[in-house]
Amino acid sequence: MRTSTPTTSKRRRLVAAAAALGLAVAALLPVQLASAHESTITASATKPTIVLVHGAWADSSSWAPVTAILQAQGYTVLVPPNALRSLASDSAELSAFIQQATTGPVVLVGHSYGGAVITNAATSDPTVKALVYVDAFAPSAGQSVGEIVAGSTSALNVADPTTIFNFVANPSSPPGDVDVYLKSSTFNTVFAQDLPATVRAVLASGQRPIAVGALSEPSGTPAWATIPSWYVVGTADKVIPPATQLQMAATAGSQVTKVDGSHLSMLSRPLQVANVIVQAAHSIH
Template sequence: MHVSKFSKVLATSLTGSVLAVSALSSAFAANPNAPSVVLVHGGFVDGSGWEDVYKILKKDGYSASIVQNPTTSLADDVAVTRRTVAAQKGGVVLVGHSYGGVVITEAGTDPKVEGLVYIAAFAPDKGESVDSLIKDPVPGAPVPPILPPQDGFLFLDQAKFAAAFAADVNPQKANFMGASQVPWGVAALTGAVTEPAWKGKPSWYLVAKDDKMIPPPAQRAMSKRAGATVVEVPGSHAVYVSQPKAVAALIEKAVDAIAAKKQ
């Protein structure tokens, strides 16, 4: 092929590719009506566990932020979460895993919050706390290997962490999660919800069917009480790490449903 002709073909091809990429980017561009996603972690872990969910959301064109809660008390964690909410440009969908569900239930009354997504999480009612919700476990339910408090903080038995918290996570990662636990303040467990956000805002709930930290029957009962849209997937308590696609899909469903109501 003549050089000049080849150049024209190449230029046409490149232009077409650029236009295709541009069109694809536009297709995935954030809907102006779509709320931002704020991801809230639970006890014993930090926000880094959301990495794969975060990457999927960003790749699909959604705005996402991650909260790093100190997990020292419910009041402290709600304050940190609300600062992240305040930093978002528009509305927000709060996503909470485990104890993070308590945080979003309390912080979700913020006017900017438009919806809640619970991932294998506590969804307490008024006056309830983690402490009150786990006081009377379902008969036969696994008992989380929580060690006695040390200076007002809790840890899971490191030798039993993987089996109890992250049974379906890559063993090396699960062991690292156990070795890098974040101290969970007893005051965070006893912090009671004053006004549950799910009573006035739409919610979604992902039940982890193999959870050994929060029994699936308890998850189903809390999600039903909250009137949440529920999906169930096979997964451990760390389902947000082991099943990021399923978790991200539910979050995106929630965001899209809220955005659609604004159109």
């Protein structure tokens, strides 16, 4: 018979101890999960749901840093995809999402074109109690996103759009409509110039296009006329110049916070953006 050496015996004791620890963790895990679930329910019951809406040439991941910050503070955060097909249909889809996927009060947040979407979607959702615009369009009735850009000093307001955009025909779009992408050079120098080059490259590769028709579609009655709003102005924004943002914020009666950020300030200044969203959430009684 083979006898155990001290080293072998020690190894066996460690394995036995590890096995016992594993059993203990397995026994405690359901309790911990139940406790976490109860905490989530409590947070959801006492805090509004925050719905984040992305804009053109981005997707839901553009809100990832802000989402993490808000979730760490106990908020339920939802980031639905924005189809970027037409202002009317995008707004209707968001409204349906809010009605079916949320309960209780909602803070609705929009970035860029997403601001125009929340402006229209919130008018049919009485649960939306606060609006937050982040480097976003907050159009008045009858205004289009394209009209706002054309009346500004935006770097996208150029005589020859082919110098900054790529156009791709989409067979599922209405006749004459096309998808609009930012050229890589435009993305790097205009859209996300304050992010690291490696981050810009990844974001530019995965950008979601917007149908050109959505940019010329007039907005309806603005939700900001009856719902309190907050506005984060990126002072280095080249897509929607700060002066244009401030003008829209003044018209909407928004509480303004300026941040030293590009058009993607929710990625370059996520803490500051999240703080404004929390301010809006705290305003709800």
